[in-house]
Amino acid sequence: MASFNFGQNQPNTLLHYTLFSFFKLNDPFRLIGIGIYILLLTIFYITLSPFPITNPQLMWMLLGERLGQGYYLYQDIIDDNGPLSAGFFTFMDMFFGRSLFAYEVVGRILISFQILYWNSMLIKFKAFDVNTYLPAIIMASLFHFSFDLLSLSPALLGSTFLILALGQLFSQTVLQQDTSESTLLIGIYAGLATGFHPNYIVFLPYMIFTGIAISSFSFRQLMLSLVGYALPLLLISLFYFWNDGLEEAIQIWPLTFLSRKYEYQSLLNWLIPGIFPLLLAVAGYFMATVLRGSTVNQQKQRQLVIIWLLFSAAVFFIIKKQASFQLVILIPGLTYLITQFFLNIKKEIVAKIAFYLLVIGLPAVGFLFWQKTIPDSEYFVAESEVVYPGDVLVLGDNLSPYLNAKLGGPFLNYRLSQLYLDQDRDLREKARLFQMLQKQKPSRVLDPNGDFEKLLKQFPALEQQYRETSVGLFELK
Template sequence: MFSFFKLNDPFRLIGIGIYVLLLTFVYLALIHFPLTNPQLMWMLLGERLGQGYYLYQDIIDDNGPLSAGFFTFIDLLFGRSLLAYEVVGRILISFQILYWNSMLIKFKAFDVNTYLPAIIMAALFHFSFDLLSLSPALLGSTFLILSLGQLFSQTVLQKDTSESTLLIGIYAGLATGFHPNYILFLPYMIFTGIAISSFSFRQLMLSLVGYFLPLLLITLFYFWNDGLEEAIQIWPLTFLSEKYEYQSLLDWLFLGIFPLLLAIAGYFMATVLRGSTINQQKQRQLVIIWLLFSVAQFFIIKKQAAYQLVILIPGLTYLITQFFLNIRKEIIAKLAFYLLVLGLPSVALWYWQQKITGSEYFVGQSEVKYSGNILVLGDDLSPYLNGKLGGPFLNYRLSKLYLEQDRDLREKARLFQMLQKQKPTTVVDPNGEFEKLFRQFPALESQYSKTSPGIFILKK
């Protein structure tokens, strides 16, 4: 199997497709993972936007506007279908695998052309079940990997780079529009462009224009829909709200220690034990700095879950491939290969299955079944399983920070209008956030009756 994928033969992609399809069958037909809280929030967001509301203007959430639009499209086609999220996610990762392997071959990243990066990348995606499903991080990383591919093209000498320089910026800007945390790759683009790709001032300006073009179009969209002020107010808060720690760093380390060791070994083998062309040295520098910025991203993420690790996969794939191409003892190479390609998905599948019970990452069953339009001001999203989002506060921790802000009379009027526009029939308020609003808006209190502690019903 190791020798099969090591050869330079495009038909090896058939083997990779079979590998992904077999694991997909195991995940979707034999093993069941419950709906996660982030997935339910994305479904609710797409459902609500499809009813004519707008992100930031009508709904408080930390997703990027482009992801919100994509979730709306998925909801229009499939509704609340977890299967649709799983299938679309696997389509995106298949594209990433094919694209990244083709870029490594095209720009001579290794001394030999090989399809090892494709099978390694496919295995790394099975580090966790949620890496395989549709998410804002996966959507954004798809464009970031396109940007990285264009940066690799800059390492090729005597190449006309005007088009690729513009595309670097456009792809990175689109990634930020899908996943705001990827704004960290703006300084990555600037630094690597100047220090490694030797951008001229014209090229730097071209890439920056490309980066801000998608963001400018998003800004114009909110301006035309009278929501720019709300977007400017809420977007910075997405970096300041309290973090959801769905998974611990120890969980990631337990499963990730072996791939990390292979990547470290691959780096030292490539830099110390063998020579490289100037282009390959630049490519290795791009990857190392990419990984450093990817790690830095985890200081600002607000949902600590494994699907955020998708941004590390291209860099780790590159370094692990270096290990397999430079290791001299074939028996060690084959053992490590099987442990990675077969062992990692198997252990990860078993490990995350053990974590289902009692985990706050998954949506539990609500003791009371609610229906109609519901507003939940808390971390437990289970009431939404049988109901629909009926108010503006989807992301509770971001909404809490938003509600705690000092407001002048004009901003209070805007908040009251937001509440009046949507009027949920049932409010689940375990922490008393909704009740606090009664002090600011007595008219709101007159519209609801308290039926039990933390439960408010809209009066008829």
């Protein structure tokens, strides 16, 4: 049998060469193993038993489709997505249409980038005493906690830039390093993340607090990072200004934090498959802080991660779509702490068992758990019993009519639209609302809650253009 020299403490037999020891070594070729791991699970997920389309995914596709027709977010379409995500979905629709497979592929490209980047940052800035590719395989397994963590979403797009900002914050822990460029990039990346996913605005105080308390920002560095943060948002505002939509954007954007929440999943849904990685993370934290010493830089990095997790938890107080794809923001911090567990555990047999439970068990349990929730879940779009030709506007939570029809009208996010329509309006704002409706007259309106009927009573000119053909169904004359 061929022998393998993996180090003085590693047995020189193929029998003892495990996946755990494979990824524990500092060898970039281990990344090939990460790619194979993701590819195999992708084939399993997509070909064996693919998940149906979810309500948020259908809304993102409808948004990209509508924007591609020449309309603008906030100005013509009421939705809570960030402008940069809306633009990205427009490109997705332009090239792939309503392809759920394309969303899966692009999502996995983004998570692969996050995995490579975060592992490289942990090695570059000496986060651990040894250089290892364990964080990469741990992070890849955590993404398989839920099927929708793997697919394209605004949260994934925004978190890609937040992890870039976190990497720059890690660079601040390295002594004697010029930080001018780094502090500017921290702000720019965080601003871009907010442009993709507005909920990530909570990381602005994170950037300020950790910059001052941990990275010892000077006043100049703090101002530089704040200018960097404001730059993407100012460019977005300039875009709306030139397209005569800035007033609408300023009016609607704050409402995205006030509308009713879509509680697609409960905290218990997340805790059942997620309890094991949480326990590993807690164990890793105590092992790193109590059982071993750390350099000053490593202590700062650990503080950055713990505060990151606290602010990540704060995001869930303001999100309006409570679904597992939002958990993506927790993954870098959990990866760091779980790696601490595997590097500091003394009993190798315990480490190996925990490793296989995480890398193989978590994807398997996650897959089976979410498959079991499909029949009773409102998270997935049910097949519509009635097919409506042409375009349709649904003023309700049931999006199934959109599976075989295009969005007609401005009200994509129903709960945000409800809040928007319930506002008191002066004559000028009523005229703007009427013009919005007149510009996008849908062929059919499904109105199970009577919202469109109230609108028609406010605008007699619009009421003359529609007739109620059945209860809750209005058609254009």
